[in-house]
Amino acid sequence: MRVLITGSSGQIGTNLALRLQRDGHTVFGVDKRQNTWTDAFPYLLQDLAGHYEPFPGGIGGVEYPQADIVVHLAAHAKVHQLVRQPHRALENAIMTFNVLEYCRQLELPLVFSSTREVYGDVHRFDEYGEAAADFAFTESPYSASKITSEAFIYSYARCYGMRYVVFRFSNVYGRYDSDLQRMERVLPKFIHQMSRGEPVTVYGGDEKVLDFTYIDDCVDGIARGIERLVDGRVTNETINLAYGQGNTLVRAAELIAAELGVEPRITQAPSLLGEVTHYVADIRKAHDLLGWEPRTSLDDGIPKSVAWFREHRAAHPEEDVPVTADHEGSRETGPVWKTATA
Numbered sequence: 001m002r003v004l005i006t007g008s009s010g011q012i013g014t015n016l017a018l019r020l021q022r023d024g025h026t027v028f029g030v031d032k033r034q035n036t037w038t039d040a041f042p043y044l045l046q047d048l049a050g051h052y053e054p055f056p057g058g059i060g061g062v063e064y065p066q067a068d069i070v071v072h073l074a075a076h077a078k079v080h081q082l083v084r085q086p087h088r089a090l091e092n093a094i095m096t097f098n099v100l101e102y103c104r105q106l107e108l109p110l111v112f113s114s115t116r117e118v119y120g121d122v123h124r125f126d127e128y129g130e131a132a133a134d135f136a137f138t139e140s141p142y143s144a145s146k147i148t149s150e151a152f153i154y155s156y157a158r159c160y161g162m163r164y165v166v167f168r169f170s171n172v173y174g175r176y177d178s179d180l181q182r183m184e185r186v187l188p189k190f191i192h193q194m195s196r197g198e199p200v201t202v203y204g205g206d207e208k209v210l211d212f213t214y215i216d217d218c219v220d221g222i223a224r225g226i227e228r229l230v231d232g233r234v235t236n237e238t239i240n241l242a243y244g245q246g247n248t249l250v251r252a253a254e255l256i257a258a259e260l261g262v263e264p265r266i267t268q269a270p271s272l273l274g275e276v277t278h279y280v281a282d283i284r285k286a287h288d289l290l291g292w293e294p295r296t297s298l299d300d301g302i303p304k305s306v307a308w309f310r311e312h313r314a315a316h317p318e319e320d321v322p323v324t325a326d327h328e329g330s331r332e333t334g335p336v337w338k339t340a341t342a
């Protein structure tokens with residue numbers, strides 16, 4: 001298959017592209033940033049949030065290579081940043097619109113990356129099944145951007161016959177997630193801080209329970225979704241992809257400390273505006289439709305993540321600095337094609 005991945009320089013995009021290549025598929029990406037992890041696949045440097053005229057060959061009048069399916073991962077993916085800068089949430093919706101127009105014109109199926117944030121922070125269920133989403137509980141502009149994107153996708157399926165799979169992810173961690181100056185994710189941030197002997201802050205304290213998903217499980221679910229959407233076995237489904245087990249963030253911090261061999265210094269603080277503080281996914285639908293089982297529990301995933309972090313940090317000692325900035329990384333001027341060199 002020929003798979004177009006938007007957001008291909010990000011954590012999930014990079015892992016997914018490499019996995020699909022290993023499976024024998026042809027991958028090309030689109031992202032507004034350089035890929036700092038690998039040059040193993042070609043991608044286009046392009047800002048997908050522009051107001052573009054519909055153009056059948058590709059978004060923004062750029063001729064893309066032919067594809068069999070699009071995986072749309074590009075987004076501003078930080079809840080707190082979007083509380084402060086809600087225009088980025090609107091950009092998420094515009095990106096999805098541009099991708100949908102491209103898919104509509106070329107009659108391509110779409111896999112979309114939604115989030116557990118669409119369920120809100122309602123503390124009503126032990127586990128959240130896909131039908132539990134109630135948008136009266138929209139918690140943040142980020143959630144709103146994903147709900148908007150889902151709604152656009154469902155409308156394109158109804159009006160134009162577009163085929164889709166929407167995945168709702170939850171706290172994906174592991175390999176290629178340590179670019180903290182760009183993207184403060186909680187587990188790599190804790191690994192970074194504890195490895196430097198710094199204390200960590202758990203917003204939401206003991207009460208915060210999340211469903212942490214190891215990257216390879218997430219990517220395996222997406223890969224299965226891609227195959228089944230293209231061959232017609234699964235069409236127009238919304239599916240939770242998570243481990244299906246709740247863990248407190250405090251416990252995750254303690255596991256990291258144990259793996260690093262340090263004494264954890266944990267400060268608790270009230271949760272931040274817009275945060276989901278309790279979520280455990282019901283993952284039966286992913287099992288039934290995709291034959292998918294998550295393999296890596298948090299207890300197994302933390303050691304893998306710390307091992308990857310150590311290896312990466314040894315090769316990049318310059319990253320051993322305090323996390324201070326909260327910026328987006330440099331925006332490249334595009335569109336510019338980057339060819340694969342590996």
Ligand SMILES: NC(=O)c1ccc[n+]([C@@H]2O[C@H](COP(=O)([O-])OP(=O)(O)OC[C@H]3O[C@@H](n4cnc5c(N)ncnc54)[C@H](O)[C@@H]3O)[C@@H](O)[C@H]2O)c1
Binds near residue numbers: 033113
């Ligand atoms: N990682 C998680 O825990 C998680 C959980 C739920 C949902 N998601 C969703 O999954 C997707 C992938 O997440 P990720 O963790 O890989 O995030 P990421 O930030 O690592 O990757 C997203 C990529 O999108 C790119 N992008 C942003 N704006 C763009 C624009 N205007 N034009 C082109 N590219 C643009 C970024 O440069 C980045 O490389 C996102 O849509 C995110 O919202 C992730």
